Amino acid sequence: MAYVQIPKDLSNVKTKVAFNLTKRQLIGFSVAALIGIPVYLKARVPLGNEGAVFLMLMLTLPIFFIVFYEKDGLTSEKYLRYIYLHEKYQPKLRVSKKKFREIRKEELNAKKSSGRKANANKKNARRKPRKKEKRA
Numbered sequence: 001m002a003y004v005q006i007p008k009d010l011s012n013v014k015t016k017v018a019f020n021l022t023k024r025q026l027i028g029f030s031v032a033a034l035i036g037i038p039v040y041l042k043a044r045v046p047l048g049n050e051g052a053v054f055l056m057l058m059l060t061l062p063i064f065f066i067v068f069y070e071k072d073g074l075t076s077e078k079y080l081r082y083i084y085l086h087e088k089y090q091p092k093l094r095v096s097k098k099k100f101r102e103i104r105k106e107e108l109n110a111k112k113s114s115g116r117k118a119n120a121n122k123k124n125a126r127r128k129p130r131k132k133e134k135r136a
Helices: 023-068 076-089 097-126
Strands: none
Touching (some): 023 076
16 A cells, blocks of 8 residues: 655645746746757857857856755745845854943943933923013
8 A cells, every 4th residue: 555644844845836846946947948048059159069068057057056955944045145134234253241241331321321412402402592571
């Protein structure tokens, strides 16, 4: 009797459309074909067969990487985006907790003192000069 394994978590299951490929993979293959085949046909005469194949592979391999690479359930563009954001916004130098707390206290004190000065300036700017009333 045939035995079929059914996964418990169905969110990771991807529907296959044709040739046992997902819709994303089919689109990637078609884009790579639309780029690679004309490049190969145009470059075959001046570069020779081997050079044209090498050029076609160099142009289509990044597309295949984007289509097939997946890590921790993330597609390649999402994963590369997270790497970029991490590199851009995370500090390069690691600081101990004690040093970090000192730096934060200094920053908060600087904000409070600048905030007090700004509030004082705003209050002074909002006040209207009182007119002197004449007494009879």
